[in-house]
Amino acid sequence: MPSHARLTEPSGYLTDGPINYKFKTKCTWLIEGYPNSVLRLRFNHFATECSWDHIGLIVPEVRGNETVPEVETTSGYALLYFFSDAAYNLTGFEIFYS
Helix, strand or coil: CCCEECCCCCCCCECCCCCCCCCCCCEEEEEECCCCCCEEEEEEEEEEECCEEEEEECCEEEEEECCCEEEEHHHHHHHHEEEEECCCCCCEEEECCC
C-alpha cells in the first residue's frame, strides 16, 4: 500500500492489501474525479481496531447514510487518510470509487 497517492482514474479500488494492515501505518489518498461531478465511494469491506485505527474521509458536499456503506460527493474530489497504531492490526478495508 503506497503511503501517499493521487488517483486520477475514473474508477478504481483502495485497499490496505491482501492481508492484515501493518502496525503504525499512515497513508493518504487524493481521488480526483471530474470537477463538479458525482464521485461515489463504496466500502466493500471495513474492519479496523475500534477507537484506535482510523480511516477518515474529507469530501466537500458529502451525501451518505450511516446504514449504507456508500458515500457520494458532488465536487468530484475526495481525500482519504488511514492511521493505525502499534497494538492490533485487522483485515482492513476495500473501497471502490467511481
